[in-house]
Structure formats: C-alpha cells, structure tokens
Amino acid sequence: MADTSIGTPAQLRDPNYTPPLHKAVPLGIQHVLAMFVSNVTPAIIVCGAAGFGFGSNSPDFPQMIYMIQMSMFFAGIATLFQTIGIGPVGARLPIVQGTSFAFIPIMIPLVAGKGVDAIAVLMGGILVGGLFHACLGLFIGRLRFALPPLVTGLVVTMIGLALVKVGIQYAAGGVPAIGTPEYGSLLNWSMALVVILVTLGLKFFTRGMLSISAVLVGLLAGYAFAFALGEVNLGNVGRAAPFALPNPLHFGLEFSVAAIIGFCLMSFVSAVETVGDVSGITKGGAGREATDKEIQGATYADGIGTAISGLFGALPNTSFSQNVGLIAMTGVMSRTVVTIGAIFLIVCGLLPKIGAIISSVPIEVLGGGVIVMFGMVVAAGVSMLSDVVWNRRNMVIFAISLSLGLGLQLEPGALQHLPATAKVLATSGILPAALIAIVLNLVLPAQLSDEATEEVSGGMSGHAKGALVKDGQA
Template sequence: MTRSTSGLGTPAQLKDPNYTPPIAKAIPLGIQHVLAMFVSNVTPAIIIAGAAGFGFGSNSPDFPQLIYMIQMSMLFAGVATLFQTIGFGPVGARLPIVQGTSFAFIPVMVPIVAGKGVEAMAPLMGGVMIGGLFHACLAPFIGKIRFALPPLVTGLVVTMIGLALVKVGIQYAAGGVPAIGTPEYGSLQNWTVALTVIVVTLGLKFFARGMLSVSAVLIGLVAGYIVAAAFGMVSFGNVGRAAPFALPTPFHFGFEFSAAAVVGCCLMGIISAIETVGDVSGITKGGADREATDKEISGATYADGLGTAIAGLFGALPNTSFSQNVGLIAMTGVMSRHVVTLGAIFLILAGFVPKVGAIVSTVPIEVLGGGVIVMFGMVVAAGVAMLSDVNWTRRNMVIFAVSLSVGLGLQLEPGALQHLPETMKVLLSSGLLPSAFLAVVLNLILPEELTAESTEEISGGMGSAKHPAE
C-alpha cells in the first residue's frame, strides 16, 4: 500500500525524528497515537483493581481508588512518553516512542494483590518503584544481555503472558470476577454485549483500512458500550461526583517492601527492557529504514525504567513502550517525535481530570471483557509469531516443552506450591517467571543439539515432530 504524505513534508523530512509537520496535521496525528493505545493503557489498572477486590459499584469505598488508578495510567503514560520523545541527559531515545501501562507485569502483579484490597497496593508500589530503578540500571548493559533472550525465550514469554490473561477476558465478558457464582454471571445479555465488541472489532480490523483499522478495538468498545447502555447497564452517577481537576499525590497507596513484589518486578523489568529494544528497532526500521543506535537503545531503556519508578511513586503501574504505535508509525510514514509529544501532552491533560477516569469507569465490565478477549488473544498470537522464527530442533522443542509445562502447570494448580514460603508461592504461581527462568537457563546450559538417544525417550518416537532440516 502506498503511503500518502501529501502536505506532511518531503520523504527526507518524514524520516527525521526532529522534523515537525504542520501543526494542523501534527495534532490529529498525535491524537491518533493516543487512540491507538488508549484502551490498552487503562485496562491493566482495571484488571489489578479487580484482582485486589476493589468494589466497582458507585457505593463502594474503594471506587475512587479505581478512578485514581485510571487517571494515573493516563498521566504517567504521557510523562514517560515525554521522557522518550524529549529526553534529558542520557534518558530518552529522542524517537517517537509511545509509553503506556504494561500488560507484561499483570501475571506477576495479580498474585501479589489477589483479594487483599487497597492494603495490597503499598507493597505492589514498592515493587514497581524498585523494579523501575533496576530496569533503568540495565540501560548501559542491555545490548550485552540480548544473547540470553533469543526468539525461543522471548516468544515463550509473550505467549505465557497472553495465556495467563485469557481467563480474565472470559471472566469479564461473563460478568466480572465479583459476579462469579451469581445467576447473572454468563447470562445471554452479558455475552451479547461482549460479542458485539468482538464482532465489530474483527470486522473493522479485517475489512476497514487506515485509522478505522488501527482503532478497531476502541470502536468495538464504543459499539458494545452503546448496546450495554440500551440494556440499562451504564450509569453516569460517578461522573457528576468526580472532581473537575486533581493533582497526583506522592505515595498515594504508601510504600512497603515486599520481596515477592520487588523480585517479580525486577525480573519482569528485564523482559520489558528487551521488548523496548525490539520496539526501538521497529521504529527506526519502519519509519527511517535504518538500524537503531546504541545511544537510542540505551536512552529508551533509561526512560522505560525511570518512567516506571516515577509512576509507582504516584500510585500507577509499570510503563513500557507500546508496540501498536510502532505499527502506526510504519503505516503513516511519519517519524516525527514531536507528533508523539503532542499525543503525550493530551494524555497528561486527561490525567489531571478525574472526570475522564470516571467516564472510563462507566464502561461495563462485559464491554471491557469483549475487548480484552481480542487483545489478550493477540498477545498469544504475537508470541506464536515470534516462535515461528525459531529453528525447531529437538533441543529447542525440549526447552519449550519443559518451560511451558512447568510454568502453565503451576499457574493452573497453585495449590501444588502450598508448602513453599509465601514469597516463592507468589512468584512461582504467576507461571510466567518460572517459564522464563527455565527457558533462559536451559537455553544457556544445554548443548546445541541433544543426542538422538537422549531425545528418543522424550519424544516418544514421534518422528513427525522432527525438524525437516535434521
């Protein structure tokens, strides 16, 4: 498809991160970036609040905390994006990188907060802050540890992230975690709303082009929202009560040291750093047809970690670069970092207005469920796509099989860990961390090719699994 650049600038200008298109076109391009990431950015806050047991009803004492977390998701996504686009000192890639709340940390964070209410947020935020600082410290060394994370490992990790989250999507579509066991859970009405989101999203994704396709999930949610409103499932009572303006408060949820939260966030920081390296490379390749420099990769990692640490200080969740916006840059052909800066300013302004968070909170959980079924399924698909680059020798099959079986098994049956210390139970029951640990270690210590005798018993004589190259 030929990219239209009419009125935006010359081809050479469009490949320059420091170029600013005419403001009348730069503002819509910046808002386009916000629309592409908005749903994914606020969803983790809703998931973690739900896992912790925050009440989603307007009369719940915890409900204002949910609105606050949504507000902070927008504000600090914008702040972290400015770290990337404008930068200071060694911080920032000075590229059009959009930051947002990371899905990758959810499988680790859920066991930390599960059913513990607002009190669980203090140790979680301690982990986010320390993990963010650890993440930033990886910047000078990030290029040196990439060898330990080939597509076999990264593909497995991304796949596990998606698999850990698909259950949440189904629960939300059926009526939400608080509704489990009630007569309305899984009702035809709930599934009608969720399926509306899915059908509209898929229709636009595959049969529309341009921004309609890029914003398919957002438009699908709007369609589901309209159907839910017709069913009487939408209430605007909290919007009127929300303040028109509010500042973030440092240590909003407090600060506590939790070994499980710190270790989990630090380990996931490594995965997030590698993800950011891939996004930086994708932006420079897709937008400017060149490789990313070491300075850009290091600066992006600094911004990633520092953005996460500051977000945790004010009660927000970890930040990372957003891959969907990388695709948007490749589609539009506009490499300007100042376009993304305008989008970041829009996010920051929205983050100062609790009424925006209150409006987001009016979205019924069934509507969100339809959206996250698609999003989490796409996470799994992205992991499978990464795994397609793997040379499937018997050695790699063994690494994948053992890592996936142990990680997914522990996630599905956490009771198997009941005799371990609490910290170990939290880390291992995430499923993601044991999978990633096993994959990295086995990839480093196993010989490049196992002997036929050592794999015959494992494969059970399944000759069809043998790679054609062998």
C-alpha cells in the same frame, strides 16, 4: 504509505522534523487512540483482582478512578521522556509509552482479594523494579544473547495465556458475580460479543486508523449497546472532580521481597521488548538500525518512567508495540507528533471525569475487549516463535518451560508448602517459564542425541510438509 503532503520523504524519516500543526495534532491523537484501551485496562484488572468494588457505591471506587487517571498521566510523562529526553534519559524518537501488560501476572497474586491496602506492596515493587530497569540501560545490549526468539516468544505467549481467564470472567459478569445466577447469562455475554464482533469486523474489513483502533471502536459499540440496555451507571461522572493533580504516595509504599524480585525479573523482559520496539521504529520509519545511544536512552526512560509512576500510584510503563506499526503505516517519524499525543494523555490524566467515564464501562463490555487484546498477545508470541528453528533441542526447552510455567499457574496449590514469597513468584506462571527457558537455552548443548529427544517428542521425527527440523538443519 507515507503522506507526502506532510513533508518530503527525507523530512518524514527525520525524528526532528515538525509537520504543520494542523497535520501533527491529528497524527498525535492517532497515537493515543491506538494505545488508549491497552493503557487503562491493566489498572482496571489490578483493581478488580484486589477486590475493589465496581459499583458506584463502593468505597474503593474512587481509588480505581485515580489509578486510571495516573495510567494516562504517567504514560504521557514517560512518553515525553522518550521524545524530548533529559540528559541520557530518552531515545529522542517517536516512542509511545504506556502501562505494561507483562507485569499483570506478577501483580495479580500480590493483591488478590487483599483490597486497597495491598496496592502499597505493588508501588514498592514498581519503584525498585523501575530503578533496576533503568540500570539495565548500562549493559542491555550485551544481555540480548540470553533472550532469543525461543525465550521471548515463550514469554509473550505465557503473558497472554495467563490472562485469558480474566477476559472470560469479565465477559461472564466479573469475579464478584461468580456463583450467582447472573454469572454467564445471555445478557452479560451479549455485551461482550458485540465488542468482539465489531472489533473483528473492523480489523478484517477496514484499513488505516479505523483498523488500528478496532478494539477502541469495538468497546464504544459495546458501551452504546450496554447503555441502550440500561446497564451503564453514570452516577460517578457527575460526582467526579473537574480537575485533580497527582498525589505523591497516594497508595503508600511497602517493600515486599516477592514484589521486588518479581518486578526486577520482569523488568529484564520488558527492557528487551523496548529494545525491539526501538529497532522496529528506526527500521520502519527511518530505514536504519538503532544506535547504542538510542537503545540505552530508551531503556533509561522505561525505568525512570516506571519508578516515578510507582511514587504516584500508577503501574509500570513500557514502550507500546502497536504504535511502532502506526509509524510504519503513516511513514511519519516525527517525535513532535508523539509529543503532542503525550500532552493529550497528560491532560486526560488531570481530568477525573474522564477516569469516571472509563470506569463506567460495564465489566462485561471490558471483558469483550480483554478477550481480544490478550488473544492478540498470545498470537504475537506465536508469531515470534515462528522464527525459531524447531529442532528437538528447542522443542524440549519449550515443552518443559511451558508445561511447568502454565501448570503452576493453573494449579497453585501444588506449591502450598513453599514459603509465601517463593509461592507468589512461582505461581505467576510467567517467571518460572521464563527462567527455565533462559537457563535451559544457555546450558543445553546445541544438539541433543536422537535417542533422548525421540522419546520426549513422542517419535515425531516428521517426514511430511511442516515436519520438524532435524538437529543441525536450518
């Protein structure tokens, strides 16, 4: 329900309207709180996969603090591209940008156990992938036919399924603890469970901003619980600098074929996600369809924001869907409000002590939040799949794509004889699943014969409630 004390209904639907400052600032901070945890979590996951030490004495620990800082700083910069715009870049709509989960299944195999030196490979892929993403703005509208809900729902579901293992490992004590007596202990799980239980309670029994920020509040509760148990080390906060600027080529640049192909392919999926978010904002906030100029500008901003992030040591950016829902909830379409939130993110990114505080969150506490977040990613994919007409053709496409994609991700040794580049791309899970689904959806006929599909589906023709839709029926 829109707050009419902020402005008239016509003003609230206008992206160029600026609410009174005492109303605009809290609304802008709301947008930051809604995306904050999701924005910094990928940096922690990638650093953990690379083998950065989570202890305060680890020589790599400052590098993780820097990446967390840049996640905040460049999320703010990319958001300004969207809200303010530069020439053709930017939709000039209240779009919040942040670090993308979608690229994590691509990034983990590229850096797994290779230390800080492997981050340069990511930055090279992010730079090229971002520029490719920006180029997609020239014709993104004409490519949407290749990504119906069957494909996009499968991709989103695969992203979540590929990452739920990370949440369980973190909740049990983190990857370095695997095989030790402490791994999976009641102490570790208790910290994660506090986060999960508080998050669930807020999601189901509260409304408004408290419900939207449930994961953040859950993490704060888990952090307080861990602090009471003596599991929080704040040593790095005191040692962190009070102020620091972004450092160009902080991790260096290295161009790998696997990284470039992986980031470019995932950019295609991310671009379509952004188109959906732009459409959601204009429909939910202004009651109209997005214009071609807005969709094109948003895609340019996505790509340029990602490319610049790669030059300074941050991860790929994309539009954040949870903020689309926040606009629908508040009824405030003002891009000035989101600009204020972007400035707040930029300021946070310039203060290493904030990054040090975030990095002091015990891995088990973060695991509780990650379990919830990635589970919600899977749920979002399933929700998208509910729009699919489940005839036998679509069942075959989904079954083969999911089986091969998830199977290769779970058993990477099955492709040990492939060249290194092909192995990294194939064992990510999400790329083979997406490519197989896209190709099959384009080449398979609209109907499959009953004999062929009856065998594949195990004879489940379905005659009761919830039965499969027969070919040719909506």
